[in-house]
Amino acid sequence: MPHSIQQAQPPLEYIPQHFNLAVYHITKWALPVLMRFRTRPWLPAGIAEVETVNVERLVNLYQQFQAGKIRFLMAFRHPEVDDPLCMMYLLSQAVPKVARQRGILLQYPTHSHFIYDRGMTLWAGDWLGWFFSRLGGFPIHRGKRLDKVGMRTARDVFANGQLPISVAPEGATNGHSEIVSPLEPGVAHMGFWCVEDLLKANRTEEVFIVPICNQYRYINPSWAKLDWLLGKLEADCGLSVQQVGESNLVEREKVFYERLFRLGQHILSQMEQFYARFYHQSTPVTTQIDSSASRNQVLEARLQTVLDNSLQAAEQFFGLESQGTIIERCRRLESASWDDIHRKDLPNLHALSPMERGLADWIAEEASLRILHMRLVESFVAVTGTYVQQKPTFERFAETSLILFDVIARIKGEKNPARPRLGWRKSRLTVGEPISVTERWSAYQTSRQGARRAVNDMTQDLQMALEKMIC
Structure with missing residues (x-):
């Protein structure tokens, strides 16, 4: 289960700078x-x-x-x-x-x-x-x-x-x-x-x-460590773990790219089904894309739809309108969640009756769970369908794979997971x-x-x- 805050918290105090x-x-x-x-x-x-x-x-x-x-x-x-x-x-x-x-x-x-x-x-x-x-x-x-x-x-x-x-x-x-x-x-x-x-x-x-x-x-790029990371992500997603094997650089990059693309498609499919079933969000994006669009363009369009659905799932809870850029929507949601968790209107939580405290804790836990939708979007905010394809360097493979690691770790409920290290x-x-x-x-x-x-x-x-x- 994703990590949640289970009790209302006091207001966040300002921390002045005291250079020492x-x-x-x-x-x-x-x-x-x-x-x-x-x-x-x-x-x-x-x-x-x-x-x-x-x-x-x-x-x-x-x-x-x-x-x-x-x-x-x-x-x-x-x-x-x-x-x-x-x-x-x-x-x-x-x-x-x-x-x-x-x-x-x-x-x-x-x-x-x-x-x-x-x-x-x-x-x-x-x-x-x-x-x-x-x-x-x-x-x-x-x-x-x-x-x-x-x-x-x-x-x-x-x-x-x-x-x-x-x-x-x-x-x-x-x-x-x-x-x-x-x-x-x-x-x-x-x-x-x-x-x-x-x-x-x-x-x-x-x-x-x-x-x-x-x-x-x-x-010193370590393709072996990247292979291990992709294998871990494939296993976490319930996919068969693919082996790269001995091949030249061009073939190796092609194999890694196909593995990364398959992971992206699988994660998107799972999230589309998740939001369609439990949040009643439709995802008709594939029917709106021109038939001549490349698979990368389709993947990116699907990603943007999932991100929008994810933000809407949080916005509906907090009573916010779906306006502005993705980043602006994320910021508004974060502020709204803090208002429900860190209660400025209840400066002395210990003075509340048991019932009042129970209601405050209830809404704080709900808010902390709903804001996880926004956290998922934050992880994907700069992801495109062509970043690796345009320049299939080790760095771009590693960056995208680590972003997928963050997303899956969040869904698994890991709190502040330590990212795998792929080399100096x-x-x-x-x-x-x-x-x-x-x-x-x-x-x-x-x-x-x-x-x-x-x-x-x-x-x-x-x-x-x-x-x-x-x-």
Whole structure:
């Protein structure tokens, strides 16, 4: 059975940032170990190497920031949960090294404040909130229409903090090193707010947003480990386990692709039947597709229909309309579930009568189960029917297989399952050309329509900058 919360919880308290230099020192010292053994201490198969590109751009920005000439925000790609570790390596190791090589003296530490999702502490534990706070992080409630405390903190830190700020504009991981999810407009808004706050204070700093792309590669791709993972997924789905056997590279890729495609078809069929029978959702997608469509196009259309059905199953429970993009719908659902589980209207749960507490627990458990539909959709948010077919590299096979592993683990009811490790990886961090927000201020302040257009243009330019750095 999927994991559920069985009791109503108190409201989620805001966790203010309290940067602590000692905690930063310890984390920086332990960083190489954390990158290699983050989730499974007994299995050395994490990040063994980090390559950095255009670090001198950050060196120059830090030099100007520390001289009081600029403010800047680092907007980094967030494909995997390991990205924050890679970002810390970039700032704490690569930036000081390049600065020394160029004879530039930077103040210590070269670090940043950062924003994280408040929900992370729900699955990782309260210790994570304490730890992030001491590293200079502060939370935002994803999906909340107006997180006043979080946004007020972000705005103040950007304009007045002793350190720059880092944000993942995609909002969540998508499991794909070579696909940038649609960016949320929050980063652009923050940039313009910072310009506005500086002008009100008669300050002259220029404001920049710096795109940073993170991409992963396997150092020594292990097709044998991938074969094992696909076999495990086939067994979990009740399919016969296929063997690759001895073959050349082209034939091997073809065999792996057919296995992956068969898994995708089987999972979709199971989910279609599940939603049709138990949630009364019809899936007539195959009758609406042109007969000339390829099997990949059919698969992708079926996937989108299942994702829509899954979100509707949750939206109907929470009384939400099915409007907006998949990501927007996911955020609204997450916020609605938190409202039912973490009861702001019941600040003292212990003061409730047994009956009142029973009803609160009842709705909390129902909400925690219904939101699992959204969690499944989150896993598939960037999946397409052609990602592997277009470029059948080991990395793309591995990424897609691990996404299927996450989905099946969720359905099986495993809580925070440790992903299989398929070998040592290399992270490639590329620092893009800084985008001046100050130069766009005149367009932003013209009117409400002009502000919306400026935010959209900034978001699109940032999206394109991140996409261009993928190689």
